[in-house]
Amino acid sequence: MAESTVSCIRQVDARPVFTIDRILGLDLNRPELRNISVNLYRPWAESEPPQQRRHTINGGHDLKTKIKEDEFKYKQHFSESYRRTLNWYIGRRPRTAFSSSQIELLESVFLVNSYPGIDIREELAQRLLLDEDRIQIWFQNRRAKLKRSHRESQFLMVKKTIANLKDFEEE
Amino acid sequence: MAESTVSCIRQVDARPVFTIDRILGLDLNRPELRNISVNLYRPWAESEPPQQRRHTINGGHDLKTKIKEDEFKYKQHFSESYRRTLNWYIGRRPRTAFSSSQIELLESVFLVNSYPGIDIREELAQRLLLDEDRIQIWFQNRRAKLKRSHRESQFLMVKKTIANLKDFEEE
DNA sequence: TTCTAATCTAATGAC
DNA sequence: GTCATTAGATTAGT
Numbered sequence: 001m002a003e004s005t006v007s008c009i010r011q012v013d014a015r016p017v018f019t020i021d022r023i024l025g026l027d028l029n030r031p032e033l034r035n036i037s038v039n040l041y042r043p044w045a046e047s048e049p050p051q052q053r054r055h056t057i058n059g060g061h062d063l064k065t066k067i068k069e070d071e072f073k074y075k076q077h078f079s080e081s082y083r084r085t086l087n088w089y090i091g092r093r094p095r096t097a098f099s100s101s102q103i104e105l106l107e108s109v110f111l112v113n114s115y116p117g118i119d120i121r122e123e124l125a126q127r128l129l130l131d132e133d134r135i136q137i138w139f140q141n142r143r144a145k146l147k148r149s150h151r152e153s154q155f156l157m158v159k160k161t162i163a164n165l166k167d168f169e170e171e
Numbered sequence: 172m173a174e175s176t177v178s179c180i181r182q183v184d185a186r187p188v189f190t191i192d193r194i195l196g197l198d199l200n201r202p203e204l205r206n207i208s209v210n211l212y213r214p215w216a217e218s219e220p221p222q223q224r225r226h227t228i229n230g231g232h233d234l235k236t237k238i239k240e241d242e243f244k245y246k247q248h249f250s251e252s253y254r255r256t257l258n259w260y261i262g263r264r265p266r267t268a269f270s271s272s273q274i275e276l277l278e279s280v281f282l283v284n285s286y287p288g289i290d291i292r293e294e295l296a297q298r299l300l301l302d303e304d305r306i307q308i309w310f311q312n313r314r315a316k317l318k319r320s321h322r323e324s325q326f327l328m329v330k331k332t333i334a335n336l337k338d339f340e341e342e
Numbered sequence: 343t344t345c346t347a348a349t350c351t352a353a354t355g356a357c
Numbered sequence: 358g359t360c361a362t363t364a365g366a367t368t369a370g371t
Contacts, residue, residue, distance in 0.1 A: 020280065020294050095347050095370050115363090134347085136362090141346060144364075266352050266365055286358090305352085312351060315360075 098138070102128045106135070110142050215264050269309070273299045277306075281313050 098106070105128060109116060116124070116139060118132075125132040269277070276299065280287060287295070287310060289303070296303040 020276075020291065020298065092369075093348060097347090097371080118361095137348065138346095140363080141348085144366095145346075147364085263364070264353060268352090268366085308352065308354095311358080312353085314358095316351080318359090 096130075096134055098130075102130070106138055106142070110139065114139065114143055114146070215262070267301070267305055269301075273301070277309055277313070281310065285310065285314055285317070 106124070109120070109124065113120070116135075121132050121135045121139075124130075124135050128135075277295070280291070280295065284291070287306075292303050292306045292310075295301075295306050299306075
């Protein structure tokens with residue numbers, strides 16, 4: 001179980017009272033405090049990775065930067081398999097391509113209810129042969145898109161109004 | 172902000188064809204569901220809402236209690252999604268973007284104590300020039316993140332074990 | 343390039 | 358407090 005991880009933290013936790021100063025005084029660079037790693041759950045990664053499947057908790061930034069550098073370095077030799085490995089390394093789910101019929105159903109549901117509960121999402125997932133997770137993400141992104149379009153139209157309205165005011169002044 | 176809410180509702184007004192039967196339960200078009208005003212305390216909202224305050228603090232009731240009561244009263248007329256829309260109309264707190272140095276301190280404190288008491292939270296708030304509220308929320312979300320990663324790694328372990336068992340059987 | 347699936351996390355409300 | 362879910366901001370694939 002995660003018992004070991006938990007107890008590790010509890011151990012540290014168990015110390016009596018901390019002031020910020022004391023915490024700041026701690027040498028966080030000590031090896032036992034660094035490289036606290038976390039196994040990420042990547043269900044779409046089918047086989048065992050060639051490398052260790054570990055990301056440091058807040059190492060995402062450095063990791064990404066490093067990967068970007070490598071990407072630039074090897075850009076001309078960028079093969080599909082290398083990209084796949086990179087993708088796995090970063091740990092991103094492969095992009096799902098919805099079919100037009102799937103989109104059609106999702107859009108028609110969105111028109112009526114842009115916040116489907118778990119029951120509706122599950123039903124949709126079953127009908128469309130997708131994970132419920134994909135459905136949820138789709139609705140999240142769809143709502144963001146709607147909101148964006150509203151913002152943009154509002155902006156246009158304001159711009160128009162201002163333009164009209166200017167015309168009025170010039171008359 | 173009001174613009175998006177209004178057009179959200181207008182969309183429903185258009186009454187498109189329903190594809191999933193369960194959605195039919197929602198009828199946001201009923202007039203009695205509209206124009207329900209509940210003014211909440213949103214100190215970060217720049218201007219006062221145009222309506223009168225319907226809830227005032229009086230007697231032994233605090234604002235939250237009173238709002239809860241009214242919410243219960245109207246619950247039968249209140250669809251979940253309408254309530255949500257209403258809340259967003261009233262306004263969320265703008266998302267706080269922590270600086271990397273703020274995150275750094277927060278993380279270093281989290282490493283040794285993931286449940287800081289009010290005294291430490293206040294001290295952190297003072298140092299980081301943030302509200303104590305933000306600190307508390309940050310720790311809540313950080314704990315949730317840690318827990319999630321634990322769950323995920325456990326799941327992965329189970330998957331691995333099962334895979335190993337299969338390999339063993341096939342030998 | 344644009345559009346959008348995916349990710350991360352601050353904020354919220356239910357319990 | 359946890360937990361699920363949201364919005365907002367971003368990253369990255371087609």
